[in-house]
Amino acid sequence: MSLAFDLETALATARACVGSKLSPLPKDGVDLVETGALDSMAWVDTLIGIESATDIRDFGNPWPENRPKSIRTLADMIREAQKPCPDEKPWVGARQQDDSARDTAVGGWGYALGSLVVDAEQIDRNLALPMHKIRDGAGIHSVCLASDTEDELALGQRAAEIALEMTEIPVDQIDFLVTTSATFLGFPSFAASLHSRLLLRDTTAALDVGGACAGLIYSLAVAKSLLRTRPQGVALVVAAEVHSRRFDAPQVPGEFRGLFGDGACAFVLTNAATDAQIGCVRLQEFVWGCSGTFASSLGVKISENAGLNVQFKGEQLAYAAITELERIIATLENLSARPRSEVDYFALHQPNPRVVEVLTEKAKIPLERIPLVSKACGNLGSVTCGASLCQALTSFRMGGSQLRKPLIFMAAVAPGLLWGGVFLN
Amino acid sequence: MRELILSDITEMGSGLCVIGIEAATENLFRSVRPIPPQGFAWDRAFPHKRGSEVRFTSRPTSVCPPHTEDQNTDGLEASGTCPSEVELVNMLQRAEVSTELEGLFGCELHVDTKGGNAWVDSSQASSSICGCLYRNLRFLVFQDPNRITLRARLVLVSGETLNSLPVVDREWRRFMDEVMERLTRSGGHFDLDRYLNRFIRNKLLQALHGFARIGLARPDNGHKCWLMLDSLFPQPDVSWLDVL
Numbered sequence: 132m133s134l135a136f137d138l139e140t141a142l143a144t145a146r147a148c149v150g151s152k153l154s155p156l157p158k159d160g161v162d163l164v165e166t167g168a169l170d171s172m173a174w175v176d177t178l179i180g181i182e183s184a185t186d187i188r189d190f191g192n193p194w195p196e197n198r199p200k201s202i203r204t205l206a207d208m209i210r211e212a213q214k215p216c217p218d219e220k221p222w223v224g225a226r227q228q229d230d231s232a233r234d235t236a237v238g239g240w241g242y243a244l245g246s247l248v249v250d251a252e253q254i255d256r257n258l259a260l261p262m263h264k265i266r267d268g269a270g271i272h273s274v275c276l277a278s279d280t281e282d283e284l285a286l287g288q289r290a291a292e293i294a295l296e297m298t299e300i301p302v303d304q305i306d307f308l309v310t311t312s313a314t315f316l317g318f319p320s321f322a323a324s325l326h327s328r329l330l331l332r333d334t335t336a337a338l339d340v341g342g343a344c345a346g347l348i349y350s351l352a353v354a355k356s357l358l359r360t361r362p363q364g365v366a367l368v369v370a371a372e373v374h375s376r377r378f379d380a381p382q383v384p385g386e387f388r389g390l391f392g393d394g395a396c397a398f399v400l401t402n403a404a405t406d407a408q409i410g411c412v413r414l415q416e417f418v419w420g421c422s423g424t425f426a427s428s429l430g431v432k433i434s435e436n437a438g439l440n441v442q443f444k445g446e447q448l449a450y451a452a453i454t455e456l457e458r459i460i461a462t463l464e465n466l467s468a469r470p471r472s473e474v475d476y477f478a479l480h481q482p483n484p485r486v487v488e489v490l491t492e493k494a495k496i497p498l499e500r501i502p503l504v505s506k507a508c509g510n511l512g513s514v515t516c517g518a519s520l521c522q523a524l525t526s527f528r529m530g531g532s533q534l535r536k537p538l539i540f541m542a543a544v545a546p547g548l549l550w551g552g553v554f555l556n
Numbered sequence: 557m558r559e560l561i562l563s564d565i566t567e568m569g570s571g572l573c574v575i576g577i578e579a580a581t582e583n584l585f586r587s588v589r590p591i592p593p594q595g596f597a598w599d600r601a602f603p604h605k606r607g608s609e610v611r612f613t614s615r616p617t618s619v620c621p622p623h624t625e626d627q628n629t630d631g632l633e634a635s636g637t638c639p640s641e642v643e644l645v646n647m648l649q650r651a652e653v654s655t656e657l658e659g660l661f662g663c664e665l666h667v668d669t670k671g672g673n674a675w676v677d678s679s680q681a682s683s684s685i686c687g688c689l690y691r692n693l694r695f696l697v698f699q700d701p702n703r704i705t706l707r708a709r710l711v712l713v714s715g716e717t718l719n720s721l722p723v724v725d726r727e728w729r730r731f732m733d734e735v736m737e738r739l740t741r742s743g744g745h746f747d748l749d750r751y752l753n754r755f756i757r758n759k760l761l762q763a764l765h766g767f768a769r770i771g772l773a774r775p776d777n778g779h780k781c782w783l784m785l786d787s788l789f790p791q792p793d794v795s796w797l798d799v800l
Binding site: 148151152171172175176177178179180182183184191192193194195196284285288296301302319324327328329330332333 | 668669670671672673691692693694697698699700701703705707709711715716717719720722749753754773782
């Protein structure tokens with residue numbers, strides 16, 4: 132948010148930025164370029180310095196004709212830039228301060244998968260599993276794994292660019308980057324690294340959110356909250372997981388490792404203009420919690436020798452996931468005041484397709500309303516429900532009426548047993 | 557006589573600065589900056605192009621660090637066939653390269669203004685040209701009534717970023733001149749930022765031989781050597797103008 136500048140403050144800012152290039156400082160009225168005090172490179176750097184100091188985007192660009200390139204003009208232009216712009220872009224149009232103006236719209240979305248597709252039989256062979264364990268047991272036909280050149284950053288970048296392309300919002304308009312990744316370990320964190328990779332502006336916040344498979348839902352909730360602090364703000368939410376590298380260890384059981392794929396998804400969120408974006412789906416209410424009763428069904432820890440310890444009770448975990456996911460769906464029905472029969476899509480976490488099938492029977496929801504990402508890609512961790520949401524949104528956009536917004540329930544569970552859900556409409 | 561393959565032709569004031577690479581060992585190359593018989597800059601009518609093979613006779617040179625690649629000459633003569641752009645990048649990857657900022661010139665980089673260009677202390681840098689792969693890039697255009705300035709932001713393999721690098725690559729400058737001419741002719745009816753940061757940027761990021769050469773300007777009075785984008789591969793293709 133730009134600060135309000137009086138003339139003295141504006142002059143001080145202009146002098147400080149010019150002073151970092153030039154000593155002693157010339158008088159305020161001197162044309163810095165005309166007199167040769169600054170060359171064109173230093174002049175551009177001065178404009179960038181003022182842009183950073185004031186958060187006035189594109190400061191002095193283009194430079195108006197017939198105005199001297201002086202400290203005084205710089206100060207005047209800082210002050211002029213504070214005046215409200217009557218011709219704002221449509222997506223940052225004037226907001227009303229009622230509740231509807233605080234809706235968070237999903238303006239763009241995209242996902243990217245690991246480029247190596249490995250079929251179920253090959254997974255069985257690679258991990259020395261009984262034949263057909265992955266296809267018949269888990270219902271997975273193939274998994275998408277990252278190639279040597281792909282990692283969380285590369286996949287996250289790809290997904291983010293697809294989402295941004297859809298919205299046509301330039302990266303320098305992003306105010307918040309909220310990320311989640313359970314497989315990206317170390318510092319700089321995933322958010323910081325992705326911030327650099329995407330060349331976001333210096334004043335864009337970057338936050339990492341935990342939650343493993345539920346991390347995307349938690350990230351969306353955090354982004355929605357942050358957007359309330361900036362009415363014209365834009366948030367980019369990215370989840371990325373490269374399980375294949377993290378689980379590539381002898382201690383990790385093959386029947387666990389074989390379920391996972393690699394990928395990323397991204398969503399561009401804005402504060403929705405009330406009626407400006409017909410068909411633009413909005414994030415509504417969230418639910419979340421943690422059910423410790425099932426906490427022991429899955430545990431992943433870094434051991435003292437930097438190895439990975441996995442505690443995995445498959446049947447207990449499947450039971451816990453199904454029970455919890457059904458509970459979330461019931462809660463979302465209450466929150467939305469819409470029965471599950473009216474839901475267009477369920478964008479769910481999918482430990483594996485077999486678990487999803489059991490869930491559909493138990494929860495009495497049609498399987499075709501769940502974009503089944505895990506069948507062809509494997510369990511993508513936090514990305515699973517995100518990729519599923521992307522497919523739902525795309526499917527609706529391609530075939531659905533633009534006059535009606537789809538109703539989507541999103542739900543995920545994670546080790547702990549952490550859970551979260553949201554409905555979109 | 558020594559032989560060079562010209563790798564960088566950059567605009568420097570009213571003239572051009574030229575760098576080439578010569579074989580250092582069987583598989584490695586090193587950069588050499590041939591200096592014309594008079595002054596530092598070559599005439600704008602420089603007859604050779606990037607990738608041209610040239611030969612020259614070395615003249616005694618008093619090197620002023622960090623521009624240790626300087627080499628006085630009596631002029632350059634064309635001597636052979638040109639490698640393709642991909643082959644040239646392949647050779648440049650076997651010359652001075654770094655994956656991280658500190659490795660570019662063997663010293664720490666400094667920035668005066670947040671988001672501004674970086675500089676190195678002329679007494680600390682050990683060289684003045686280095687290549688790097690980039691993972692992302694974006695263009696910034698500054699428009700003056702009289703001219704436009706193209707700058708670039710790059711992300712290196714290390715994840716470190718270089719902000720606001722002045723693009724001095726002759727081919728990119730010429731390309732931008734043509735873009736601006738078409739923009740003027742169209743009455744400003746296309747979105748320059750969209751063209752550069754979507755269309756052109758996608759071409760660069762999709763190319764398999766994306767590579768940049770970062771150079772240092774001569775030190776200013778404060779002993780600061782500012783970074784510049786000497787070469788950006790792929791080089792601009794005239795067919796990219798067709799969409800305008």
